[in-house]
Amino acid sequence: MAARETTLIILGAGGDLTKRLLVPGLAGALGRAPELSVELIGAGHGDHDDAAWQQLVREALEVGLDELTGDVRAAAQRAIDATVASARWASVDATDREALAELVGSAAHPAILYFALPPSVTIDAIAALEPGDLPEGTRLALEKPFGFDAESAARLNGLLAGLVPDECVFRVDHFLGKSTVVNLLGLRFANRLFEAVWNREHVARVDIVYDETLALEGRAGYYDGAGALVDMVQSHLLLVAGIVAMEAPAAIEPADLHGSLVQALRAMRVRGDDAAASSRRARYTEGELDGTTVPAYETEDGVDPSRETETLAELVLTVENTRWAGVPFTLRSGKAVGRPAKDAILTLKPVAHRPSGFTGAGEAPRITVSLTPEHLAVELDLNGPGDPLDLDRVVVETAFGAGELTAYGEVLDGVLDGDPLLSVPAEAAELCWQLIDPVLAAWREGSVPLEEYPAGSAGPEAWRSPLAPPHGA
Numbered sequence: 001m002a003a004r005e006t007t008l009i010i011l012g013a014g015g016d017l018t019k020r021l022l023v024p025g026l027a028g029a030l031g032r033a034p035e036l037s038v039e040l041i042g043a044g045h046g047d048h049d050d051a052a053w054q055q056l057v058r059e060a061l062e063v064g065l066d067e068l069t070g071d072v073r074a075a076a077q078r079a080i081d082a083t084v085a086s087a088r089w090a091s092v093d094a095t096d097r098e099a100l101a102e103l104v105g106s107a108a109h110p111a112i113l114y115f116a117l118p119p120s121v122t123i124d125a126i127a128a129l130e131p132g133d134l135p136e137g138t139r140l141a142l143e144k145p146f147g148f149d150a151e152s153a154a155r156l157n158g159l160l161a162g163l164v165p166d167e168c169v170f171r172v173d174h175f176l177g178k179s180t181v182v183n184l185l186g187l188r189f190a191n192r193l194f195e196a197v198w199n200r201e202h203v204a205r206v207d208i209v210y211d212e213t214l215a216l217e218g219r220a221g222y223y224d225g226a227g228a229l230v231d232m233v234q235s236h237l238l239l240v241a242g243i244v245a246m247e248a249p250a251a252i253e254p255a256d257l258h259g260s261l262v263q264a265l266r267a268m269r270v271r272g273d274d275a276a277a278s279s280r281r282a283r284y285t286e287g288e289l290d291g292t293t294v295p296a297y298e299t300e301d302g303v304d305p306s307r308e309t310e311t312l313a314e315l316v317l318t319v320e321n322t323r324w325a326g327v328p329f330t331l332r333s334g335k336a337v338g339r340p341a342k343d344a345i346l347t348l349k350p351v352a353h354r355p356s357g358f359t360g361a362g363e364a365p366r367i368t369v370s371l372t373p374e375h376l377a378v379e380l381d382l383n384g385p386g387d388p389l390d391l392d393r394v395v396v397e398t399a400f401g402a403g404e405l406t407a408y409g410e411v412l413d414g415v416l417d418g419d420p421l422l423s424v425p426a427e428a429a430e431l432c433w434q435l436i437d438p439v440l441a442a443w444r445e446g447s448v449p450l451e452e453y454p455a456g457s458a459g460p461e462a463w464r465s466p467l468a469p470p471h472g473a
């Protein structure tokens with residue numbers, strides 16, 4: 001195996017993401033690629049120095065190690081000392097062109113610049129750079145959210161295109177690194193049983209839900225400016241919806257997969273083109289979760305109550321093509337929800353004719369692909385104990401194999417390897433914002449009330465019933 005060397009520069013390395021997810025994920029990527037050695041530069045403001053950064057790197061790599069098993073874990077273990085020894089800190093303002101160019105120039109190997117920064121700072125940093133500032137082969141990785149609306153996402157794509165070739169740009173969405181999300185491809189396209197019913201003839205509705213028990217967790221600085229719609233629906237769930245909706249690619253190769261994903265996103269619309277009638281928003285009030293009192297969102301440190309940030313968001317889309325016309329796709333995500341559910345659910349239509357004489361069961365059956373943990377459940381109406389004509393609802397379930405790496409590990413592995421398969425295509429990043437912008441505008445205008453739910457509940461009572469379609473949709 002030929003040795004490979006690269007420099008990973010994390011901009012914004014003093015932030016929570018680096019310690020909690022990026023460096024632990026790096027342990028997995030190092031374990032997967034034992035031939036790779038990484039010079040790890042942390043860059044940012046703050047009072048770090050080489051020693052503090054090295055300590056952070058060691059601790060975070062060890063956290064990452066705990067999530068690995070087998071050969072990958074053994075290889076990651078072997079890589080830790082060398083990675084820590086190479087780690088250095090650079091106090092740099094990412095928007096200072098000369099300082100950034102100098103930092104990239106000081107890298108021992110071809111560099112990857114990872115922007116773990118708020119979107120507006122990332123845009124300023126990219127805008128400050130000139131093409132000649134980055135040596136050939138430099139890769140740019142950008143954390144979500146990619147821009148802050150469709151216009152800024154398009155501008156950012158334009159700026160990036162002027163700096164490096166598109167195959168050197170990695171738009172990171174760790175959901176594309178989740179083994180369960182990747183598994184949707186295998187489930188759909190390698191199984192006739194599922195692909196045959198995966199369309200409007202058989203599917204009544206699609207729900208993509210990511211309700212978490214996690215509350216704000218001290219992230220007001222970021223979250224209060226984002227809210228559930230941007231943080232989760234825009235950044236992650238739309239891409240999951242794209243994978244659920246897309247046509248089969250010819251190959252699991254970047255160009256084919258990205259083409260299918262983009263085509264599906266292009267076909268999506270807010271239902272009835274009515275953002276106010278096709279969305280809901282809510283915010284948690286004080287409540288109990290797992291025996292602990294969760295304070296009301298608006299009283300959390302760093303929250304500006306006048307912003308009306310939602311902690312639960314729901315959006316109904318349609319996919320305007322032959323496969324999906326008329327099927328509602330409901331995307332929903334919330335924080336501090338007592339009944340966590342992280343699933344893609346296809347609710348099937350009833351059979352065209354159930355012969356009279358059968359009793360029992362008969363409600364709409366579902367195919368549930370859990371995004372966390374790895375799990376598939378298919379509901380069937382079968383002969384229960386006793387009378388064979390009295391049907392019981394039976395759930396056929398199986399676990400999927402767990403991913404070898406964490407979602408961040410998978411995504412970083414792609415970035416380090418120069419493989420864009422699991423990175424977000426440029427057009428997809430813009431399309432996701434094009435769907436969300438009208439919803440944000442309707443919410444800003446006050447066309448959609450901000451509802452409330454106690455932390456620890458399942459959400460507002462009224463949300464148990466699906467949103468009625470707008471007139472004419």
Ligand SMILES: O=P(O)(O)OC[C@H]1O[C@@H](O)[C@H](O)[C@@H](O)[C@@H]1O
Nearest residue numbers: 174212214231232235236372407
């Ligand atoms: O369940 P995971 O993989 O941690 O992903 C969910 C998280 O995804 C992040 O991108 C969001 O910013 C968080 O708010 C959210 O909790």
